[in-house]
Amino acid sequence: MSKKIYARERIHAIGGYTPGEQLTGRRIVKLNTNENPYPPSPAVGQALHGLDWENLRRYPDPTGKSLRDKAAEVFGIPASRILCGNGSDDLLTIALRTFVGEGEAYAYPEPSYSLYPVLADLQGASKRPFQLTDDFELPDDLLSQAADAKLLMLARPNAPTGNATPRKQLRELCRQFPGVVWIDEAYADFADDNCLDFVDEFPNVVVSRTFSKSYALAGLRLGLAFAQENLIEEMLKLKDSYNTDRIAQTLGTAALGDQQWLRETCAKVRATRAWTANELTSLGWQVLPSQANFLLAKPAHRPADELFAKLRERGLLVRYFALPRIDQFLRITIGTDAEMRELLDALAELDR
Numbered sequence: 001m002s003k004k005i006y007a008r009e010r011i012h013a014i015g016g017y018t019p020g021e022q023l024t025g026r027r028i029v030k031l032n033t034n035e036n037p038y039p040p041s042p043a044v045g046q047a048l049h050g051l052d053w054e055n056l057r058r059y060p061d062p063t064g065k066s067l068r069d070k071a072a073e074v075f076g077i078p079a080s081r082i083l084c085g086n087g088s089d090d091l092l093t094i095a096l097r098t099f100v101g102e103g104e105a106y107a108y109p110e111p112s113y114s115l116y117p118v119l120a121d122l123q124g125a126s127k128r129p130f131q132l133t134d135d136f137e138l139p140d141d142l143l144s145q146a147a148d149a150k151l152l153m154l155a156r157p158n159a160p161t162g163n164a165t166p167r168k169q170l171r172e173l174c175r176q177f178p179g180v181v182w183i184d185e186a187y188a189d190f191a192d193d194n195c196l197d198f199v200d201e202f203p204n205v206v207v208s209r210t211f212s213k214s215y216a217l218a219g220l221r222l223g224l225a226f227a228q229e230n231l232i233e234e235m236l237k238l239k240d241s242y243n244t245d246r247i248a249q250t251l252g253t254a255a256l257g258d259q260q261w262l263r264e265t266c267a268k269v270r271a272t273r274a275w276t277a278n279e280l281t282s283l284g285w286q287v288l289p290s291q292a293n294f295l296l297a298k299p300a301h302r303p304a305d306e307l308f309a310k311l312r313e314r315g316l317l318v319r320y321f322a323l324p325r326i327d328q329f330l331r332i333t334i335g336t337d338a339e340m341r342e343l344l345d346a347l348a349e350l351d352r
């Protein structure tokens with residue numbers, strides 16, 4: 001007997017988002033979800049030890065005031081123009097709910113972060129996916145393809161390709177696009193530049209950042225969105241009342257306070273990225289230029305899905321997407337030098 005369906009039709013019809021695997025139990029070299037291979041700043045550890053646990057009986061500040069004050073100091077943007085999220089995924093959900101009504105158009109690139117279309121399905125938005133060019137750049141006719149979109153979502157650097165749209169091109173797009181342009185800067189700390197200043201220049205731009213990658217705090221769930229005050233005020237109405245907890249607010253504030261750790265850690269990841277890209281290239285792989293903490297690369301000999309499975313058997317976890325245009329590639333998160341050495345040695349053996 002088939003089970004009765006209680007969920008809304010649209011929710012029942014969609015598959016939902018599939019996060020990268022979080023394997024535990026055996027020794028894994030985890031290069032599949034773009035986490036930081038290094039532990040967070042010691043300042044985060046100290047803040048955790050110093051945390052007033054008895055205070056957990058109290059609700060947190062609804063908008064993360066002290067975290068926003070610290071972020072204001074670090075990023076030079078007033079706290080009233082910053083929104084905290086339970087990870088940046090939470091902020092992306094808030095974006096769809098705030099800016100895109102049911103049946104209204106929402107534009108996003110392909111290939112890009114696989115959550116973007118799922119959010120559209122959940123919201124009942126009318127999807128306007130547009131194909132990136134052969135080099136995974138924005139298409140010239142993007143404005144006409146997305147003319148009626150209320151929201152345009154872009155990751156810079158893009159995932160899983162790793163490239164960053166030139167600032168000049170993106171600025172022009174923000175100037176001309178009639179709706180909101182959301183620039184998802186989850187990986188910006190690993191890049192040569194970023195577009196945070198666009199939120200001063202444009203009334204229709206939101207930039208989001210996460211603590212999950214460069215700050216090595218994926219387990220904490222914390223993200224920030226920056227925009228002009230009226231956009232933040234609208235989004236505040238949509239967020240859960242207490243979408244960031246006391247622990248996240250306290251540790252996030254400590255993490256922001258150690259910018260030297262951030263700079264040093266990102267420099268290490270970037271150095272390992274350059275070295276790994278060279279090594280893969282000498283193995284005959286096609287490596288796309290990356291501004292993020294991962295590489296999208298095409299094996300020299302064996303099919304990507306086969307290598308993915310063989311690496312997995314050895315406890316080396318990378319990401320494979322069975323999606324058009326990227327199904328010949330593997331996405332490899334940058335780990336420590338030792339982890340990358342282990343991966344490269346395995347590839348030299350398996351990819352023949």
Ligand SMILES: Cc1ncc(COP(=O)(O)O)c(C=O)c1O
Nearest residue numbers: 087088089113155159186210212
């Ligand atoms: C482009 C992009 N945006 C956002 C996120 C989500 O980050 P968070 O952990 O802050 O929810 C990811 C995670 O992989 C990502 O790749």
